[in-house]
Amino acid sequence: MINGLSYIYTAALAGLALYAIHILILIILYLWHRQDAPPALPHLAETEFPRVTVQVPLCNERYVVKRILDAVAALDWPRGQLEIQVLDDSTDETTDLARAKIQSLQTQGYTAHLLHRQYPTGHKAGALAIGLQHTQSDFIAIFDADFCPQPDFLRQTVPYLIQNTTLGMVQARWEHLNAEYSPVTRAQALLLDAHFTVEHIARNRSGLLMNFNGTAGVWRRQAIVEAGGWQSDTVAEDLDISYRAQLAGWQIAYLPHVIAPAELPPLVAAFKQQQYRWAKGATQVLRKLAIPILRSPRLNIFQKTMALLHLSGYMTQPLFLILLLLTLPTIFFHPHLPTLVALLGTITTIPPLLYLVGQIALRPNWPRRILAYPVLMLLGLGITWSSTLAILDGLSHWGGTFKRTPKFQLKGKKGKWDHTDYRIKLDRALLGECLIGIYALLVMRLSHQYQQTDLIPFSLIYLSSEILIIASTLHQATHHKRHPSNTNSEAS
Numbered sequence: 154m155i156n157g158l159s160y161i162y163t164a165a166l167a168g169l170a171l172y173a174i175h176i177l178i179l180i181i182l183y184l185w186h187r188q189d190a191p192p193a194l195p196h197l198a199e200t201e202f203p204r205v206t207v208q209v210p211l212c213n214e215r216y217v218v219k220r221i222l223d224a225v226a227a228l229d230w231p232r233g234q235l236e237i238q239v240l241d242d243s244t245d246e247t248t249d250l251a252r253a254k255i256q257s258l259q260t261q262g263y264t265a266h267l268l269h270r271q272y273p274t275g276h277k278a279g280a281l282a283i284g285l286q287h288t289q290s291d292f293i294a295i296f297d298a299d300f301c302p303q304p305d306f307l308r309q310t311v312p313y314l315i316q317n318t319t320l321g322m323v324q325a326r327w328e329h330l331n332a333e334y335s336p337v338t339r340a341q342a343l344l345l346d347a348h349f350t351v352e353h354i355a356r357n358r359s360g361l362l363m364n365f366n367g368t369a370g371v372w373r374r375q376a377i378v379e380a381g382g383w384q385s386d387t388v389a390e391d392l393d394i395s396y397r398a399q400l401a402g403w404q405i406a407y408l409p410h411v412i413a414p415a416e417l418p419p420l421v422a423a424f425k426q427q428q429y430r431w432a433k434g435a436t437q438v439l440r441k442l443a444i445p446i447l448r449s450p451r452l453n454i455f456q457k458t459m460a461l462l463h464l465s466g467y468m469t470q471p472l473f474l475i476l477l478l479l480t481l482p483t484i485f486f487h488p489h490l491p492t493l494v495a496l497l498g499t500i501t502t503i504p505p506l507l508y509l510v511g512q513i514a515l516r517p518n519w520p521r522r523i524l525a526y527p528v529l530m531l532l533g534l535g536i537t538w539s540s541t542l543a544i545l546d547g548l549s550h551w552g553g554t555f556k557r558t559p560k561f562q563l564k565g566k567k568g569k570w571d572h573t574d575y576r577i578k579l580d581r582a583l584l585g586e587c588l589i590g591i592y593a594l595l596v597m598r599l600s601h602q603y604q605q606t607d608l609i610p611f612s613l614i615y616l617s618s619e620i621l622i623i624a625s626t627l628h629q630a631t632h633h634k635r636h637p638s639n640t641n642s643e644a645s
Contacts, residue, residue, distance in 0.1 A: 158482055159490055163497070165475045170500040172469050175462040177503050180510055182355035187514070189358050191410065195312040199231070203315065205307055205371070206236040206290035210280050212273075213575065214298035215247045216562045217416070221298050222254045226263060229304045236290060237265040240280035242273040245574070275385030276555035277367075282383040290374065297368040299416040299560040301330065309411045310371045321376030321403030322395065324353070325369040325411040331563040337424065337625075338417040340529035343522065345417075347511035350409065357407040362399050362452075362460045367391035369413035376403045386551045387441060389434020396442050396460070400449055418558050419570055421625035422577040425536050427558045429543040429582075432467040436547025439464040470540035477537075477589070477615050480596045480608050505530075534615055535622035538589055539582040579630055583623065590619035 207225050211218060225237055237258065239251050248269055258265040268287060273279060285293065292311055296302055302325075303309075310323045326349045332342035356363040365372075367390070377383070380398035387393045399405060418424050439461070446452065446460050508526055512519035546553065559575035562568055593616040600608040 158479060158486055161475065162479050162483075162490060163494055165472045165479070166494060166497040166501065168472045169469060169476075170497040172462065172466065173500045173503040175459070175466075176507050178459070179352055179355040180507060182359045182361075183351045183510065186354060186358035191408065192313065192406075194309065195316040197308075197312050197315065201315070202231050202234050203292055203311065204234045204236065204290045205230060205292045205294055205311060206238055206284075206288040207294045207296065208238045208240055208281060208284045209296055209298065210240045210242075210277050210284075211247055211251060211298050212242040212277075212557050213245050213247055214243070214560060215245060215250060215574070217298045217560045218247050218250050219254055220562060221296060221300060222251070222258070224301045225296065226258055226261075227304050228302065228307050230307045232262055233264075235264065235307075236288060237263060238284045238288065239265070239267045240284045241267060241269040242276070242280055243269075275383075276388070276390075278383040278385040278390035281390070285374070285377065285383070292371055293374055293377070294371045295368055296413070297415070299330075300368055300413050301415070302369065302413045303411075306411065306413065307371070310408060313406055313408070314371060314373055317404070317406075319402075319404050320373065320406055321380075321398045322365055322370055322372045323406045323408055323411075324363075324365055325413050326350075326353075326407075326409045327366065327369060328412040328414040330414045330416050331419070331565060331568070332417060333566055334417070334419055334563055334568070336525060336528045337421055337532070338419055339522070339525035340532055341417045341424065343508045343512065343525050343529050346515050347507045350511045350514045351507055353407045354409060356459070356463075357405065361456055362396060362446075362463070363405055363407060364463075365391045365395035365405070369415070373403075376401075379403070387434050387437035387547075388430050388553050388555050389438050392435060392464075393438045393441065396438065396446075396464075400442070400445055400451070402451060416560050416563055419561070419563060420559075420577060420629050421532070421622060422580075422629060423558050424532065425539050425582070425622065425626070426556050426577060426580070428536055429539050430556060432470065432540045432543035433547040433553065435464055435467055436544045437551060440548065467540055467544055470537045471544060473534060474537045474541055474589075477593065477596075477611070480612060481592070481599070483608065484596070484599050484603055484605055528621075531614070531618040531621045533618075535586070535618035538585040539580075542582055542585070576630070579626065583626060586619050586623055590616055590623065593619065 207228065209221055209225060228235065239255060241248055241251055252267050255265045255267045268283060270280065270283065275282065292314060294307060306325070310325065313323050314320050327345055329342050331338055333339065353363055376398050377394065380394055380401050383390055384393060395405060418427060443461060446457055505526060509523055512522050516522050559577065561570040593612045596612040597609055597616065600606060600612065
């Protein structure tokens with residue numbers, strides 16, 4: 154029993170250390186390539202502008218539908234070469250709002266269409282596939298409903314695709330409309346800044362496979378078709394198609410100087426739901442593409458290893474959960490841990506460096522911004538149970554329900570979510586989170602009783618994380634219900 158505990162504990166730490174080393178490699182690659190000059194923006198004569206279709210997938214987005222369509226209509230591109238597609242799977246008044254806006258754009262001379270599916274299949278992937286069937290454009294820009302692309306977005310992206318015929322997609326960097334709204338949004342900004350600065354630059358400029366983020370990108374139609382098209386057997390259609398395209402020989406370019414601001418979810422329940430979908434989707438893509446990656450003649454061993462670590466990154470969540478569950482047996486059985494454990498434990502402290510580097514690279518006020526890291530750490534630990542369920546779901550099922558992240562038209566510190574119609578119900582993970590919190594509290598008490606105080610800090614952090622998740626979820630759910638709906642409007 155004692156040896157078994159020791160082996161399991163060491164294996165869990167070794168797994169976390171492996172992913173920490175993966176992050177360290179990305180940081181090193183970023184530092185090595187961060188000064189690389191991006192390719193010069195190719196010049197296009199007015200007669201060379203190709204036809205571009207801008208797809209806007211919608212599903213119950215009444216508060217932001219007008220904003221995204223206004224932003225798309227403001228894109229600086231010859232109107233005769235611009236097509237707007239609203240891919241609408243809504244079941245509420247979003248459809249009427251979108252239809253009215255599309256009709257207004259049509260009277261202004263825009264080529265704009267509303268494709269509404271009463272019986273949607275395949276969720277977002279299905280909507281994008283239908284949209285592709287209804288256009289002949291060679292270039293497809295995609296924006297989720299919470300984005301506000303800059304007017305020059307197409308002029309800053311499409312020329313790269315025209316100049317380089319091996320380029321299948323270009324991805325822009327996300328910015329944040331409401332990073333300062335709350336501690337939760339500030340923590341998410343840290344997470345995304347690190348992803349879009351350190352990770353994307355490291356992967357893209359060193360020849361590693363990188364992912365399309367589902368929005369704020371422009372695709373070459375031919376790349377989508379040759380990659381096998383949009384497929385709904387995973388709930389991460391963006392990650393899936395970007396990897397399939399690269400395995401088929403297409404390149405992807407990341408343009409960090411091109412930004413597309415978007416809204417961060419203010420609700421802890423929304424963040425947890427989003428992370429559940431991403432964890433499940435990444436796991437499904439790993440199941441689907443691990444063998445093709447390993448067999449790919451285009452990739453070397455380093456590229457294959459980094460790709461598999463990328464796709465399996467959410468596996469850190471069950472590993473952290475295992476460490477917590479081992480604390481109680483440790484109190485009673487006192488397993489002898491090898492000296493290697495100290496080294497592995499040290500290596501697992503690397504990830505916070507990722508967020509620090511990301512903030513230093515992007516934000517002049519990074520010392521203040523990095524103060525949100527404790528909230529991010531608590532959020533990350535607090536959703537380990539939910540993310541573990543997502544991984545198990547992804548390992549055992551294909552496809553699944555695509556649960557949208559509600560948007561509320563928040564900007565800066567302005568805007569409210571508590572009077573809106575979009576609510577997230579309490580999920581099945583809440584009971585497990587309560588039990589984990591109780592478990593962490595029990596470990597703290599017994600650690601003190603048996604004078605094994607070295608276990609108290611970890612248990613305290615875990616307890617705090619579960620309290621944050623549970624209390625925030627319950628507060629936001631009950632606070633939401635106290636108010637009548639729709640005091641907010643799409644024009645507010």
